[in-house]
Amino acid sequence: MKTQGTQFTGLCPECGAVIAYEVGQWIERGVLWWGSEGQCERCAHGWCERDHGPVTPDRVRQALLTAHGPVRLGLADVPDKLVPLLRALRTTEDLTVAEARARAGELSATGLFGTLVEREYLALGLRDRGLAVVLERAVGSTEPQGPDAAAAVQPLRNVARG
Template sequence: MTGRTAEIAVRCACGSAAVRRVNQFVLHDELWWDAEFSCDACGAHLCEHAGAEPAPDDVRAALLAAHGPVRLRLVGPLPSRLPALKVVREVLSVPLPRAGELVEELSREGLEGTAAEMEFLGDRLRRGGVPVDVDR
């Protein structure tokens, strides 16, 4: 799994321009994100967050802007939707009706997200016996 990084221009408490680096990757079979802040003017540097949980909207938006979306699609028809429903519901923490909608999207145009999100979901689906492919 290849992680992705994006940089966001921010203002430091010292008033200077600074950088917030955000990353998303798979670690220990979990989808992680982290963020670091640094200011060359005053030397401030800190880790804002690191953990296995859904990335906030601003992190996802920065990664999508920097690298573009990635699409996950089914490869062929499913003999049963049950394995796909189970994995989608589990990985995305959505109720069953929403999982059904997402599986339908997978079978039509596919699901879009960050590279790490789609590679993580794709890996879990393949392990569940669901044939999928990630389009970059």
């Protein structure tokens, strides 16, 4: 099971005291999950939420990206056929055909940036369809953009064909 989490502090929405938040993402039995929890020690305001699916709430993603930095997923080589790539993108990210084609172009050109768990999840779908991928940890805490994006990453590890 691949997992990533972080803790940060903020203000309690009920009483204004400092509160500790915990957020995370993980892959469990082939499904992408996210969670968020916290409890105020002053007023007992608290929550614990957990859900799954291709979209993680932005507050969870941003906390993970700030704490750990983004990861870039790219293709190790040009696929012979586009169909396995499109199927993997449509299945893992719940995309339309047109959206999957656009993402495939982005993946082939500059790669896709996201949290470690998001990119690992997509890598699993790509490997299941015989595609070789490369994961790289981006240097810094923001997603590199444009032609200099490749210079801002360092190798994380290669994920070989399944």
